[in-house]
Amino acid sequence: MECSRSVASAIQPYAYYFSSIHILLSLTAFLGNSLILVALSKESSLHPPSKVLYSCLATTDLLVGLVVHPLAVIHFMSYIHEDWGRCRWTKHAAFISGYALCLVSLLTMTAISVDRLLALLLGLRYRQIVTVKRIHVISTTFWIANGVVALCQSLNYHIIFWYGFLVTMSCLMISFASYTKIFRALSHHCTQIQDHAQQSPSQPNALNIALYRKAVYSTLWVQLALFVCYLPSCIVIVLYTLGKISATHLDVIGTLTGVLVSFNSTLNPFLYCWKISEVRQAVKQTLRQALCCL
Numbered sequence: 001m002e003c004s005r006s007v008a009s010a011i012q013p014y015a016y017y018f019s020s021i022h023i024l025l026s027l028t029a030f031l032g033n034s035l036i037l038v039a040l041s042k043e044s045s046l047h048p049p050s051k052v053l054y055s056c057l058a059t060t061d062l063l064v065g066l067v068v069h070p071l072a073v074i075h076f077m078s079y080i081h082e083d084w085g086r087c088r089w090t091k092h093a094a095f096i097s098g099y100a101l102c103l104v105s106l107l108t109m110t111a112i113s114v115d116r117l118l119a120l121l122l123g124l125r126y127r128q129i130v131t132v133k134r135i136h137v138i139s140t141t142f143w144i145a146n147g148v149v150a151l152c153q154s155l156n157y158h159i160i161f162w163y164g165f166l167v168t169m170s171c172l173m174i175s176f177a178s179y180t181k182i183f184r185a186l187s188h189h190c191t192q193i194q195d196h197a198q199q200s201p202s203q204p205n206a207l208n209i210a211l212y213r214k215a216v217y218s219t220l221w222v223q224l225a226l227f228v229c230y231l232p233s234c235i236v237i238v239l240y241t242l243g244k245i246s247a248t249h250l251d252v253i254g255t256l257t258g259v260l261v262s263f264n265s266t267l268n269p270f271l272y273c274w275k276i277s278e279v280r281q282a283v284k285q286t287l288r289q290a291l292c293c294l
Helices: 005-042 048-083 084-129 132-155 157-195 201-243 247-275 277-294
Strands: none
Touching: 005 048, 005 247, 005 277, 048 084, 048 132, 048 247, 084 132, 084 157, 084 201, 084 247, 132 157, 157 201, 201 247, 247 277
């Protein structure tokens, strides 16, 4: 959004409303993801590399609550007070931080889908190949690369647009291919069991497949939530770049879709607790310990 009186006249009637939403989402994202990070630090049943990826995702969501939402509140307040200097720096700061965090979240979710595929394909070699050290290197690369590109926003908008477009499309294709491969393999496994019904599989193997299927569906729910929250904003950005949306309409539509994107950071902790039983138990234990200390 531009920092001018013409834009302010369109934003001011809704500024307090959007500020209140961002304050609420900031609190819920901070509290929810802080709780998830504490729970993950105590959880020992999850495979360590998977726990690192979930911790990375929760960290990005936590920073959305700590950085992006407060900047958005200050930005909306600057329209009310017509403080154009504050409006400009909060606009750039919110964009840079939001852009980097969104892409890190997207890449991390893609890494989780690939991690689930490797767990299926590698079998016993999975724990030897997918190590905590390698996951840390990958996660650090995500943070550095996207942070550097986000800082290019003031240099050339086309750089960050095409980088974001290529990363998003690549992540979607990789995730789609990973889950397609996973569900085909699971379907093939079920067919094998039916064909050899007289040879009952060992209980440990059946249990592992059941747990693996549950883990896959859990990550898929989180990925679908991210896709639903991010899709409207991606469509708006593409349409604006192609000249299909005017700058005036972008101010309102972009604000609405931006709220939906940031809502994903609040939604994820609830999905973790709902779909991942290990995290849910760790969260319950953490809450009980916190209440006992009061």
